[in-house]
Amino acid sequence: MAEEDKIEEKKETILPENKEGETTIPLVTQENKKAKEGSFMPLIVIMIASTIIAFYWDKLPWIGKAIHFIFDPTAGALLNWNRTVGMIIIVFIITLLTTLVQKYATDQKTLKELKKEQKEIQKQTKEFKNHPEKLMELQQKQMAMLPKQMKLSMRAIIYTGIPFILFFRWFNDYFIANPTKFFGFIGWFWFYFIFTMLFSSILRKYMDVV
DSSP states (O other): HHHHHHHHHHHHHHBBOTTTTOOOOOOOOOHHHHHOOOSSSHHHHHHHHHHHHHHHTTTTTTHHHHHHHTTTTTTHHHHOOOHHHHHHHHHHHHHHHHHHHHHHHOOOHHHHHHHHHHHHHHHHHHTTTTTHHHHHHHHHHHHHHHHHHHHHHHGGGGHHHHHHHHHHHHHHHHHHOOOBTTTTTBHHHHHHHHHHHHHHHHHHHHEEEE
């Protein structure tokens, strides 16, 4: 009985119940729910547009020529000056811009609330590990939060999706013409990926971006 009372007390103090006695998690207010959850439709449109651009890169030469006209004297000049240092500078600039977009183009307040609630659920999952029904309920609520978090987090792609595709196609053209192994064994894609992860973790922590 003492253990059951302890469980009920935790439910009341941490997760409120509705009229049917089910535990609820107040993610967002009802009036702002639709706006904060966002939509996948703009993301789908951007992804389709990016795919079309990538597909027609070689079929419509004016696309590639326009991008080379912009990037050859800028990013290309950096890489020609020093392949490794130039690439690090380019990756840092791209990561900084995407971090800024993520910070100001997404609802950081709601994302932080969701992250906080996820941590609370994870904490309770450990506390109720010997209560299968309660554990299942918490896991279901955690899964229900994932689509909302994805919609909010991926809003930045609306602004960065197409520029990324264009930049990556330019990178591909450049390194086909100028084969390079960074540090003697790393291709340009993996070099970009590794340093993006490194810079992103530092910038997100410094700028308090979820």
